[in-house]
Amino acid sequence: MRRKLVVGNWKMHGSRTQVRQLIEGVAAGSVDLKKVEIAVAPTLLHIALAAELCASEDAGHLKLAAQNLVAEPAGAFTGEVSAPMLAEYGVNYVIVGHCERRGIFAETDQVVAAKFKATQASGLIPILCIGESLAQREAGTSAEVVLEQLNAVTDAVGIESLQSAVLAYEPIWAIGTGKTASKEQAQEIHRVLREHIAKSNTAVAQSIRILYGGSVNAANATELFSQVDIDGGLVGGASLKVEEFVSICKSAD
Numbered sequence: 001m002r003r004k005l006v007v008g009n010w011k012m013h014g015s016r017t018q019v020r021q022l023i024e025g026v027a028a029g030s031v032d033l034k035k036v037e038i039a040v041a042p043t044l045l046h047i048a049l050a051a052e053l054c055a056s057e058d059a060g061h062l063k064l065a066a067q068n069l070v071a072e073p074a075g076a077f078t079g080e081v082s083a084p085m086l087a088e089y090g091v092n093y094v095i096v097g098h099c100e101r102r103g104i105f106a107e108t109d110q111v112v113a114a115k116f117k118a119t120q121a122s123g124l125i126p127i128l129c130i131g132e133s134l135a136q137r138e139a140g141t142s143a144e145v146v147l148e149q150l151n152a153v154t155d156a157v158g159i160e161s162l163q164s165a166v167l168a169y170e171p172i173w174a175i176g177t178g179k180t181a182s183k184e185q186a187q188e189i190h191r192v193l194r195e196h197i198a199k200s201n202t203a204v205a206q207s208i209r210i211l212y213g214g215s216v217n218a219a220n221a222t223e224l225f226s227q228v229d230i231d232g233g234l235v236g237g238a239s240l241k242v243e244e245f246v247s248i249c250k251s252a253d
């Protein structure tokens with residue numbers, strides 16, 4: 001049985017006050033949830049504060065995720081943060097390959113694979129994001145595109161590396177647009193991904209959690225999370241509102 005996971009990706013939002021309010025609010029609202037695993041991903045600048053807050057007794061059930069890292073452990077990489085640094089702060093998960101990183105910051109599949117590898121090398125769990133554009137969906141190539149993105153990573157690190165990783169299917173056209181993939185559209189891609197992994201390793205295919213991301217909100221979370229191959233969500237905009245995010249977490253519990 002795969003434990004559902006809901007991750008709040010705060011992107012470049014939040015002040016110290018908001019980080020405190022969000023973590024305290026989400027922690028209080030989710031304290032009685034028994035099954036779902038919950039993680040928050042603040043900006044890198046707020047990781048230290050978030051780590052401190054998540055270490056408190058009241059928020060101890062929340063996990064911490066980083067939104068990005070650089071693949072090298074240390075060196076002359078002005079402006080970057082590495083996996084060992086994140087590990088020192090008690091980070092559990094790192095989002096890699098988010099379409100905003102691929103699109104705005106020109107991260108290639110090779111860069112994503114290197115980040116995935118570096119994350120695991122420090123004992124952290126990568127959340128590998130893959131997803132097609134609207135043009136690719138309209139051309140009927142969604143499955144092909146996500147499998148190519150997945151293969152780029154597994155070719156570099158081996159399919160077994162998915163044993164300690166999370167996948168997130170995030171159709172680009174659904175991110176921040178209010179257009180969610182229907183439960184059928186999402187389930188179909190999740191099924192394709194799991195079946196593809198099963199061809200190489202059935203145990204990994206059964207155990208890997210595949211999250212859906214793209215305009216998840218309190219109104220659509222239940223039907224998305226009830227699909228057999230959807231194991232939770234990567235939530236952007238709706239994770240910045242305590243009540244809504246807690247409600248999404250409840251849908252996964």
Ligand code: PGA
Nearest residue numbers: 175176214215235236237
């Ligand atoms: P959204 O973002 O929920 O605001 O669409 C999801 C994501 O980018 O992970």
